[in-house]
Amino acid sequence: MGLSPVLWQFLVKWMTNFAIIPPEASRIAPQVDALLVFMTLVSLVGLVLVGLLVTAFSILYRREKHPVAVQIEGSTLLEATWTIIPLGLFLVMFVWGSVLYFRIYTPPPNAMNIYVVGKQWMWKAEHPGGQHEINSLHVPINQPIQITLISQDVFHSFSIPAFRVKREAIPGRYTTVWFEATQVGTYHLFCTQYCGTNHSAMIGEVDVLTPEDYKKWLADSTSGVSLAQNGERLFASLSCNACHNGQPDSRGPSLANVYGSKLTLSTGQPVLVDEAYLRQAILNPSAHITQGYAPIMPTYQGQVSEEGLISLVEYIKNLSTNYRVQQTLNTTALLPEQPDKVPAKGASAQGVAKP
Amino acid sequence: MSTIVSLPDQATARIPKRNYLTNENGLLSWLLTGDHKRIAVLYLISITFFFFIGGALAGMIRLELLTPQSDLMASDTYNKVFTMHGVIMVFLFLVPSVPATLGNFLIPIMIGAKDLAFPKINLLSWYLYLVGGGMTLTAMITGGVDTGWTFTTPMSTHFSNTNVITTGLAIFVAGFSSIFTGLNFIVTIHRMRAPGMTWFKLPLFCWAHYAASILMVLGTPVLAITLVLVVLERTIGIGVFDPTKGGDPILFQHLFWFYSHPAVYIMILPGMGVISEVISTFSRKRVFGYTAVAFSSVAIAVFGFFVWAHHMFIMGVSNYAVLVFSLLTMLVAVPSAIKIFNWAFTLYKGSITFETPMLYAFGFMGLFTIGGLTGVFLGSSGTDIHLTETYFIVAHFHFVMVGGMLMAFLSGVHFWWPKMTGRMYPEKISQLAAVVTFIGFNFTFFPQFLLGMLGMPRRYAAYPHEFQVLNVFSTAGASILGVGYLLPMIYLIWSLKYGEVAGNNPWQATGLEWQIQSPPLTENFTTIPIVTQDVYDYEWLERQKEHEVTHVG
Numbered sequence: 001m002g003l004s005p006v007l008w009q010f011l012v013k014w015m016t017n018f019a020i021i022p023p024e025a026s027r028i029a030p031q032v033d034a035l036l037v038f039m040t041l042v043s044l045v046g047l048v049l050v051g052l053l054v055t056a057f058s059i060l061y062r063r064e065k066h067p068v069a070v071q072i073e074g075s076t077l078l079e080a081t082w083t084i085i086p087l088g089l090f091l092v093m094f095v096w097g098s099v100l101y102f103r104i105y106t107p108p109p110n111a112m113n114i115y116v117v118g119k120q121w122m123w124k125a126e127h128p129g130g131q132h133e134i135n136s137l138h139v140p141i142n143q144p145i146q147i148t149l150i151s152q153d154v155f156h157s158f159s160i161p162a163f164r165v166k167r168e169a170i171p172g173r174y175t176t177v178w179f180e181a182t183q184v185g186t187y188h189l190f191c192t193q194y195c196g197t198n199h200s201a202m203i204g205e206v207d208v209l210t211p212e213d214y215k216k217w218l219a220d221s222t223s224g225v226s227l228a229q230n231g232e233r234l235f236a237s238l239s240c241n242a243c244h245n246g247q248p249d250s251r252g253p254s255l256a257n258v259y260g261s262k263l264t265l266s267t268g269q270p271v272l273v274d275e276a277y278l279r280q281a282i283l284n285p286s287a288h289i290t291q292g293y294a295p296i297m298p299t300y301q302g303q304v305s306e307e308g309l310i311s312l313v314e315y316i317k318n319l320s321t322n323y324r325v326q327q328t329l330n331t332t333a334l335l336p337e338q339p340d341k342v343p344a345k346g347a348s349a350q351g352v353a354k355p
Numbered sequence: 356m357s358t359i360v361s362l363p364d365q366a367t368a369r370i371p372k373r374n375y376l377t378n379e380n381g382l383l384s385w386l387l388t389g390d391h392k393r394i395a396v397l398y399l400i401s402i403t404f405f406f407f408i409g410g411a412l413a414g415m416i417r418l419e420l421l422t423p424q425s426d427l428m429a430s431d432t433y434n435k436v437f438t439m440h441g442v443i444m445v446f447l448f449l450v451p452s453v454p455a456t457l458g459n460f461l462i463p464i465m466i467g468a469k470d471l472a473f474p475k476i477n478l479l480s481w482y483l484y485l486v487g488g489g490m491t492l493t494a495m496i497t498g499g500v501d502t503g504w505t506f507t508t509p510m511s512t513h514f515s516n517t518n519v520i521t522t523g524l525a526i527f528v529a530g531f532s533s534i535f536t537g538l539n540f541i542v543t544i545h546r547m548r549a550p551g552m553t554w555f556k557l558p559l560f561c562w563a564h565y566a567a568s569i570l571m572v573l574g575t576p577v578l579a580i581t582l583v584l585v586v587l588e589r590t591i592g593i594g595v596f597d598p599t600k601g602g603d604p605i606l607f608q609h610l611f612w613f614y615s616h617p618a619v620y621i622m623i624l625p626g627m628g629v630i631s632e633v634i635s636t637f638s639r640k641r642v643f644g645y646t647a648v649a650f651s652s653v654a655i656a657v658f659g660f661f662v663w664a665h666h667m668f669i670m671g672v673s674n675y676a677v678l679v680f681s682l683l684t685m686l687v688a689v690p691s692a693i694k695i696f697n698w699a700f701t702l703y704k705g706s707i708t709f710e711t712p713m714l715y716a717f718g719f720m721g722l723f724t725i726g727g728l729t730g731v732f733l734g735s736s737g738t739d740i741h742l743t744e745t746y747f748i749v750a751h752f753h754f755v756m757v758g759g760m761l762m763a764f765l766s767g768v769h770f771w772w773p774k775m776t777g778r779m780y781p782e783k784i785s786q787l788a789a790v791v792t793f794i795g796f797n798f799t800f801f802p803q804f805l806l807g808m809l810g811m812p813r814r815y816a817a818y819p820h821e822f823q824v825l826n827v828f829s830t831a832g833a834s835i836l837g838v839g840y841l842l843p844m845i846y847l848i849w850s851l852k853y854g855e856v857a858g859n860n861p862w863q864a865t866g867l868e869w870q871i872q873s874p875p876l877t878e879n880f881t882t883i884p885i886v887t888q889d890v891y892d893y894e895w896l897e898r899q900k901e902h903e904v905t906h907v908g
Contacts, residue, residue, distance in 0.1 A: 019821075022810050035738055036808075043728040046692075050699055050724050054717060057702035058709075061638070070704040071894060074644035074697075082696040083689060090685035093735045098678055100737025105674065120514065154510040155604065157669065157744055161810025164741040168670040170605065171509055172598025175671050188819060192744035192812040194503045196514055197431050200815035284601065301599055 231315025441504030467549025487529025537571030563628025626763030638705030722758025747807020773857030798832025
C-alpha cells in the first residue's frame with residue numbers, strides 16, 4: 001500500500017468499528033434510516049446513470065472515432081422523461097419525508113415532559129420532579145419523552161443523532177421534540193446551532209436507563225421540590241397570588257384549569273392557553289388582557305429566569321384550583337377549605353370557557 | 356494541442372498590437388476605465404486575491420480539525436476563522452466570481468455590443484466591491500468577527516463582542532456591487548443586442564446571467580435591509596429581532612434566507628452558463644434542448660425565491676409551512692436535473708475532445724450531481740431533521756458551491772483565457788490540475804457526508820474521538836485540493852508571457868466572441884455585427900471556414 005503508516009492505522013481503526021450511521025436508538029430512527037437508504041439508492045442510481053452516459057458518450061463519440069458531430073435539436077420525449085421521472089421520485093421523497101416530519105414533531109398524548117433550557121454554553125434539563133441536570137439527560141427506555149425547549153440567550157439546537165431528532169432552542173419561544181428510546185446506553189447530545197465561543201464544548205450525554213434504574217436515579221437526585229412546587233413558591237414570592245387568587249372580586253382572572261382552555265382576549269380574539277401563551281402573559285401581560293379585566297398587571301420581564309418561568313408555567317398547568325396548596329405536600333401555609341371548583345357566577349366573567 | 360498549431364490563423368501567429376490591454380497605458384487608465392473587459396480583469400485579480408485568503412482560512416480550519424482537541428487555535432480564534440472563511444468565500448468570491456469576471460468580459464461581446472449599458476456604474480461596482488472587501492479585511496485584522504457568515508441573531512446583535520457592524524456594512528457595500536452588476540446585465544441584454552440577435556439566439560451563458568441578474572437585483576436589497584436592521588439593533592436596540600422587546604429572532608432567519616437561498620442560484624446559474632458553452636464547444640454541437648436549458652435557468656431563478664424557509668425546518672416555523680417549502684424545494688430540483696441530462700445528451704453523437712475546460716466541465720457535472728442529489732436529502736423534511744446543521748450540510752453546499760461553481764469558474768477561465776489574454780495556457784499541466792482538483796475535492800468533501808450521517812455538528816473546533824478518521828481523510832484531501840488550486844494560479848501567470856499565441860478562435864467555437872481578435876479591441880467590434888446564424892451553429896461555422904469569410908477587426 002502506498003498509504004502512509006499513520007493513515008493506514010487510522011483506516012484499520014475505522015474499518016474495525018465501521019459505521020456510516022449512528023446506532024438506531026429510538027423508535028423513529030429505523031424509519032428515518034429507511035428513507036435515508038431509499039434516497040441513497042435513488043441518488044446512486046442517478047449518479048451512475050449520469051456517469052455512464054457521460055463516459056459512454058465520451059468513448060463512443062470522441063473526435064478520433066467520430067470526427068463530424070451530428071446536429072440534434074433535442075427530443076421532447078426524452079426531455080419529458082427526465083423531467084417527469086425525477087419529479088415523481090422527488091414527490092415520493094417529499095411525501096415520505098413529510099410523514100416522518102409530522103411523526104417526529106407530534107408527541108403522543110402520554111409523553112412525559114422534560115424541560116430543557118439552552119444557555120451559553122450548557123444544556124440545563126429540568127425534570128417535573130425537580131431534578132436538575134447539566135449537560136446530561138436521564139430518560140427511561142420505552143417511554144415517550146417530550147422535550148420542551150427554550151433558550152435563555154442565543155439560538156441553540158438540541159440534537160441527539162442516535163435518536164435522529166433535533167430541534168432548535170429559540171430565545172422567547174418554546175419548541176418541542178419527542179422521542180422514545182429503545183436501547184439502553186449513553187448517546188451524544190450535541191448543540192448543533194453555532195452559539196458562540198464554547199459552541200463545540202456544548203456537548204452532553206443522554207443516558208437511557210431501564211425503568212428501575214430511572215426510578216433509582218430520580219430518587220437519588222431529587223431536590224425535594226418539584227417544578228410545580230417551586231413554581232408555587234415563586235407565585236407567592238412574586239405576589240402573583242395577590243390578584244390571581246380565584247376570588248370573584250379579585251383583580252386578576254382565576255388561573256384554575258386555565259391551561260388548555262380557550263380564552264377570549266379583550267380584543268375579542270380567542271386564544272388557546274398553552275405553555276407559550278402562559279410564558280408570554282407573564283412577560284408581556286399588556287398584550288394579553290383577558291376579556292373583563294383591566295390592563296393592570298406589571299411585566300415580569302427580567303425578574304424571572306427561564307427556569308423560574310418553567311416552574312411557574314408548570315405550577316399553573318397543574319392548577320385545578322387556586323387553593324391547590326392543600327393538595328401539595330411541603331407547604332406549611334394553611335388556608336380555609338374551599339370548594340374544588342370555580343364559582344359558576346364568575347366563570348364567564350373570568351373568561352374561562354366552560355367545557 | 357497539435358490541432359491548434361495547425362490552424363490557419365496560427366501560422367502567422369502574433370498578438371494584435373492594438374487591443375484593449377494596450378489601448379492605453381498607465382495605472383490611471385486602468386483605475387478610471389469604462390471598458391467592461393478591463394473591469395473584468397480588475398475583478399479577476401481582486402477576486403483571485405480574496406479567493407486565496409479564503410482558501411488559506413479553509414486550510415487553517417482543516418488543520419485544526421485534524422485532531423479532536425482544539426489545539427491549533429483557541430475556539431474563539433477558530434470561530435473567527437470559519438466566519439471569515441464563509442464571509443469572504445460567499446460574498447467576495449462565489450457571488451461575484453463568474454458574473455463579474457467572465458460575465459462582465461463576455462456578455463457585451465456575445466450579444467454584439469460595444470460595452471455594457473452603464474460603463475461607469477460598472478466601474479463603480481468594482482470600487483464598491485473593493486471597499487466592501489477592504490472593510491472585511493479591516494474587520495478581520497482588527498479583531499475579527501465570530502457570528503458565522505449567517506449572522507444569526509441574537510448572537511450577532513446581543514452576544515458577540517466582535518466587529519459585527521464593520522462586517523455587516525462591508526457586505527452591505529459589496530451587495531450594491533452585486534445589484535449594479537445585475538442591473539447592468541439586465542439592461543444590456545434587453546437593449547443592446549446586435550441586429551438579428553433574438554432571445555433564442557442568445558448563448559446560454561447570457562440566459563444564465565440574465566436569470567442570475569434578476570436574483571441579484573431582487574434579492575440583494577433584502578440582505579442589505581437585514582444587515583442594516585442588525586446594525587441598528589446593535590447600536591440603538593430597535594428590537595426587531597429581540598424577543599424581550601417583542602421582536603422575533605425567526606424574522607431574521609426569514610429575511611436572511613430570503614436573500615441567501617437565492618444567492619446560491621446567483622452563484623451557480625452563471626456557472627451553469629459556462630458549462631453549457633464549454634460542453635457545446637468541445638462536443639461541437641448545439642446544446643441538446645436549448646430552449647429547455649434556457650427556460651430551466653429562468654425556472655430556477657423564479658422557484659429559487661420560494662424555498663428560503665427550508666433552512667428553517669427545525670427552527671420553529673409551522674408544520675404546514677414546512678410542507679409547502681419542502682414541496683417547493685423538490686420542485687426546484689427538477690430544472691437542475693433537466694440541465695444535467697441535457698448536458699449529458701449534448702455529448703450524444705458529438706465529436707468530443709478533452710481539453711482542460713471540458714475536463715473541468717465533466718468535473719462540474721459529477722460534483723454538481725452529487726451536490727444536487729444530496730440537496731434532496733435536505734429538502735425532504737423528515738431526513739433534514741437528522742442531517743441539518745451537521746457536516747452533511749457542509750459537504751452538500753461545498754459540493755454545489757465549490758465542486759459546482761468553482762469547477763465552472765475554472766472551466767470558464769481556461770476556456771476564455773485565450774480570448775482575454777491572447778495566449779494559450781499550457782494544456783498538459785492544466786489537464787493535470789483539473790484531475791488533481793477533482794480527486795482532491797472528493798477526498799476532502801466526501802468524508803464529510805459520512806461525518807454528517809454520523810451526526811458530527813458543523814462549526815465545532817473540538818469533536819468526539821470517533822469522528823477523527825474521517826476528518827483526517829478530509830484534511831489530507833484538502834492539501835491535494837490546495838495543490839489543484841495553486842497550479843492554475845502559477846501556470847496561468849506563466850502563460851501571460853510564455854504561452855502560445857492563441858489566435859482568434861483556438862477552439863473553433865461559434866459565438867460572436869470567437870469572431871473577433873484576441874485580445875479584443877477596446878470597442879469589441881469595428882462594425883456592429885448582424886447576426887443571421889443560429890446559436891451554436893457548428894455547420895454554419897464549417898461553411899464559413901470553407902468560404903474564408905473570416906473575422907471582424
